[in-house]
Amino acid sequence: MEKRTIGILFGGASSEHDVSLMSATSVLENIDREKYDVIMVGITRDGRWMRYTGDVKKLIDHSWEEDSGNLPAFLSPDRSVHGLVTVRDGQMEITRLDAVFPVMHGRFAEDGSMQGLCDLAGIPCVGPGVCSSAICMDKEYTHIVLDAAGIKTSDWFCVRKGEVPSLLDLEVKIAVKLGGFPVFVKPCNAGSSVGVSKVKTSDDLEEAMMLAFQHDQKILIERAMVGKEVEVAVMGNDSPEASVHVGEIVPKLEFYDYNSKYYDDTADLYLPARISDEETQLIRQTAVKAFKALGCRGLARVDFFLLPDGSCVLNEPNTLPGFTKISMYPKLFIDSGLSYPEIIDRLITLAIEAQ
Known part of the structure; x- marks a missing residue:
């Protein structure tokens, strides 16, 4: 050939x-x-x-x-x-x-x-197209689409750089819309936890917002969820499939930050995740539903919080997730029976088929 x-x-x-x-x-x-x-x-x-x-x-x-x-x-x-x-x-x-x-x-x-x-x-x-990529990159629009599709996400609101309310007004909004602190403050358009802070009290809110605004003109403030952090890989075009198993991340720090993902060992990874078969199927099915709702093709890694009551909250999709030797996307499909070269081959083939 x-x-x-x-x-x-x-x-x-x-x-x-x-x-x-x-x-x-x-x-x-x-x-x-x-x-x-x-x-x-x-x-x-x-x-x-x-x-x-x-x-x-x-x-x-x-x-x-x-x-x-x-x-x-x-x-x-x-x-x-x-x-x-x-x-x-x-x-x-x-x-x-x-x-x-x-x-x-x-x-x-x-x-x-x-x-x-x-x-x-x-x-x-390789990967999702223009519209899907843009929506998945912008956390505000990701939330809007997922909310419309009936896929549960954490409570949130957006703040634009030119329209920042007073700290007092922000504290009131956090209390009313998010149930109070702690919250996560994130740039809307950044990945790998760049510019993300977990804010426990109003004293740290301004500093977290300044950090997030270094990376984007608008930021997202989200309710901090209490649950297991789990991830699943999805591959396909018209008939996408999720990886057989779900991966679990247990951060040793406040959250799974940039260094934890790529440089050090400040997180424990479990594959498969320490969850029930029913919870695994829920995560897999919800990931595929979100993949379709967001118009994805080719690949995506979808991150969730699994709550103590067995329900799940979608954290965010990643349309070009990490492919390092320790990254969860390739690890999940290797666990599903594919070799690393086969994963690359399938993604290239899917891109050509979608053209």
């Missing part, structure tokens, strides 16, 4: 740049090179695109950026090109791509931006 040419994108001008480098390293080390010709494209923090042909191991320490073989490159929105344009010695070279896998997280990656560029170019892109 003829090899397909796949563009693997990594890095990006987002606060989750480093996570992308870790995820992309895992994908590049596991993609089936007998089946795919891989074109690596790195995007720096300041948004420069470069075609990279060096050692995959250089991604982690950022030394890939200094590789002497790097060449300026970009995805052309011209559909007749259908691929990557590389600039070499003042001349433009075209590499036709069968699909793009943006192994990137956060803004300009999973918010619909990259998906829109691929749509313009006519190139299949």
Whole structure:
């Protein structure tokens, strides 16, 4: 069978740049090179695109950026090109791509931006499309869609940077709408727990809001739920399926923060989760329902709180979840019987089928 040419994108001008480098390293080390010709494209923090042909191991320490073989490159929105344009010695070279896998997280990656560029170019892109990606990235709109679909989420309200109420008014609103403290304060458009704070008293509210506003022009204030943190992976297009098991996360700190997810051992992970079969099925079914309601395709990891009464509250969907060696999405489908290369292969195939 003829090899397909796949563009693997990594890095990006987002606060989750480093996570992308870790995820992309895992994908590049596991993609089936007998089946795919891989074109690596790195995007720096300041948004420069470069075609990279060096050692995959250089991604982690950022030394890939200094590789002497790097060449300026970009995805052309011209559909007749259908691929990557590389600039070499003042001349433009075209590499036709069968699909793009943006192994990137956060803004300009999973918010619909990259998906829109691929749509313009006519190139299949791994993961949900423009509208779904944008909705799932923006926590306010995620809540609106899930609420309309009858999927339970935590109580919430949104605050825009130019319309911040007084602290007294905020405290009243938190008491009335959220039942009081503790609450979570989050940027609406960020992932990997970047800019997120758990606020136990009004004394810490202003500082938490200032942190969240560093990452977005609007923030979400949510009721802090008391329950088990569980995650499930979903894969598919028209007939999506959830992973056989659910994963459970037990943070050793206040919550499952950025460092816990990617750098240290301040969380215990259980696979399968320590929950009943009935609770597992509830989580799996609700995840697939949310996947469809949000218009997802390809993949998503869906995070929940499982409450003491056996009900579940959807925390958030992730349309391009972490793919590091310890990330829950690949671990859940490996647990379901797929190898890491098979997971990558299925996601690429789903992207091409959805085109």
